[in-house]
Amino acid sequence: MSDTPKIVEMQVIPVAGYDSMLLNIAGAHHCYFTRILLVLKDNAGHTGVGEAPATGVVLKILTDAIPHIVGQEIGIMNQLVSDLHKRDLEENRQPKPVLPGFRPWDLERHHNAVAVLETALLDLMGQFLNQPVAQLLGPGKQRDEVPVLGYLFYIADRQKTDLEYQDGKRQEGQHPWYHLRHQEAMSHDKVVQLAEAAQDKYGFKDFKLKGGVLAGEVEIETVRALKKRFPQARITVDPNASWSLDQAISLCKDMHGILSYVEDPCGAEQGFSGRETLAEFKRATGLPVATNMIANDWRQMSHALQLNAIDIPLADPHYWSMRGANIIGTLCNAWGLTLGCHSNNHFDVSLAMLAHLGAAAPGEITPFDTHWIWQEGQHLTKNPLQIKDGKLALNELPGLGVELDMDAVGIAHQRYNNLRHKDRDDAIAMQYLIRGWAFDGKRATLVR
Ligand SMILES: O=C([O-])C(=O)C[C@H](O)[C@@H](O)C(=O)[O-]
Ligand SMILES: [Mg+2]
Structure with missing residues (x-):
């Protein structure tokens, strides 16, 4: 019926880069920060990319999604995104406990997978239509x-x-x-x-x-x-x-x-x-x-x-x-x-x-x-x-409007693989400054 390119490959690539020791309510940024690249290739020769914060949860949701995405046409991108959203909702149906260590970005995690899939699909669609994503x-x-x-x-x-x-x-x-x-x-x-x-x-x-x-x-x-x-x-x-x-x-x-x-x-x-x-x-x-x-x-x-x-x-x-x-x-x-x-x-x-x-x-x-x-x-x-x-x-x-530099991606991926702590945890660096430091959303990081 329709005639839009088919997705032939989906890669989920966690990467790490360097950061400064930036302070915030959750502690101090570690010397490494981590992200996920989602890379989709279609049979028209285009590569679509999205980037999201890296967490084990998002990596798993995306990796599990690969068989649902590969082989599909980009013309049904809305359905692909909403199907992932539904699967994601199923997984997150249980109310999340509000833990004492709950940090601002914990709120956002489970939406990251859906968002990054949508971005990579929009990138492919934009290339198919020869229009920027903004259009x-x-x-x-x-x-x-x-x-x-x-x-x-x-x-x-x-x-x-x-x-x-x-x-x-x-x-x-x-x-x-x-x-x-x-x-x-x-x-x-x-x-x-x-x-x-x-x-x-x-x-x-x-x-x-x-x-x-x-x-x-x-x-x-x-x-x-x-x-x-x-x-x-x-x-x-x-x-x-x-x-x-x-x-x-x-x-x-x-x-x-x-x-x-x-x-x-x-x-x-x-x-x-x-x-x-x-x-x-x-x-x-x-x-x-x-x-x-x-x-x-x-x-x-x-x-x-x-x-x-x-x-x-x-x-x-x-x-x-x-x-x-x-x-x-x-x-x-x-x-x-x-x-x-x-x-x-x-x-x-x-x-x-x-x-x-x-x-x-x-x-x-x-x-x-x-x-x-x-x-x-x-x-x-x-x-x-x-x-x-x-x-x-x-x-x-x-x-x-981006073209991945695969050499740079490879190095950043290797850096990620070498990390002991792969998800963000600002308490690690913070504990060098204050022994035993623990997050408390109502107390300034250094007022202890
Ligand atoms: O506006 C914000 O809350 C942020 O930018 C959240 C970030 O996680 C920020 O606190 C950080 O990078 O430490
Ligand atoms: Mg803010």
């Missing part, structure tokens, strides 16, 4: 360039560990960013210095500070220092819901004109859900609220919207999926909200995913999060997109 989403391509923000972290002293962090040794003619991103940065001045280097290298107009690390008052001072140095910038802080509602209100109520919006300042407490406390925070401070913690699927989103708890959903295509996140963008545009995008450490396939998502978002968007500046230089594709002038510009190619 296949919702209203089609709305812009050629997508604004991204400078995502800043406090950085711990890697020399207190025996882990294999890169030292970022200064090299003749190299931009200072490549050195600074590996060095300790725990003071306001050091974070401002990081922002200056990132701004100089990538042209950022806006910044986000990852909080939940030091006392809230100290983090707010860092925000003030950033705003003083970059008065035109939109600045936000994200303590990943570690502040109490009262604390969040008292820290932020006088920050109008300094904080443009606040990301997950507080969360569930005393019998109230995070959606309820964010709604109260918004009413009490009048500051716009962004989230990647309490509106991560349609049911959560409906509660968040009914409570008027959020202004900026950070719709990450790695768990909303490209099309799901695009629908959030459409909803934002129609309802007076603003689309943003969450990220985790990622390679350059994900960078292209963010670019296409942003390019297809109708209306105004807030600059997207991306961790790419911490990884830039470790590409897995030929000619990765560049952040210039604080923006990601789409290339002219169809699909996602």
Whole structure:
């Protein structure tokens, strides 16, 4: 009946890259971060790719899916994606226990497999139709360039560990960013210095500070220092819901004109859900609220919207999926909200995913999060997109516009295979700084 290319091969390739000792509520980033590449080949000679965070669960779901995908036509991509979604739902039907070690990204895991399959299929479909993925989403391509923000972290002293962090040794003619991103940065001045280097290298107009690390008052001072140095910038802080509602209100109520919006300042407490406390925070401070913690699927989103708890959903295509996140963008545009995008450490396939998502978002968007500046230089594709002038510009190619560099993929895959800990666990590096350190979503990482 139909005549679209058939999928002839599906590969699930876990890969690892280097990271800096970035601090967040869950601890310190390990010297390695891990991702999964999903690679589909069709009988028209095209290769479709997607990237997702690497976890054993997602690897298994994808590997189990191979016999269901190979041999199918890309023309039934919607059905292939929804069948995986249904199988995924079956597996996740049992309510998940909320464990004491439950970290922000644990919420998202089981959606990653569906999202990465959809991305690789969209990439194939785009190549078949000779159109960029952005043209296949919702209203089609709305812009050629997508604004991204400078995502800043406090950085711990890697020399207190025996882990294999890169030292970022200064090299003749190299931009200072490549050195600074590996060095300790725990003071306001050091974070401002990081922002200056990132701004100089990538042209950022806006910044986000990852909080939940030091006392809230100290983090707010860092925000003030950033705003003083970059008065035109939109600045936000994200303590990943570690502040109490009262604390969040008292820290932020006088920050109008300094904080443009606040990301997950507080969360569930005393019998109230995070959606309820964010709604109260918004009413009490009048500051716009962004989230990647309490509106991560349609049911959560409906509660968040009914409570008027959020202004900026950070719709990450790695768990909303490209099309799901695009629908959030459409909803934002129609309802007076603003689309943003969450990220985790990622390679350059994900960078292209963010670019296409942003390019297809109708209306105004807030600059997207991306961790790419911490990884830039470790590409897995030929000619990765560049952040210039604080923006990601789409290339002219169809699909996602990426071509894997299989030598680089092979090295990153070998690196993954050699790892003892393959799933993200920020407690490992953190325990070098504080013996026996354990995650507590309500206590800043270093306030122990
Ligand atoms: O906005 C966020 O919550 C994030 O970017 C989540 C990430 O996992 C971040 O906390 C990190 O990289 O440590
Ligand atoms: Mg966040």
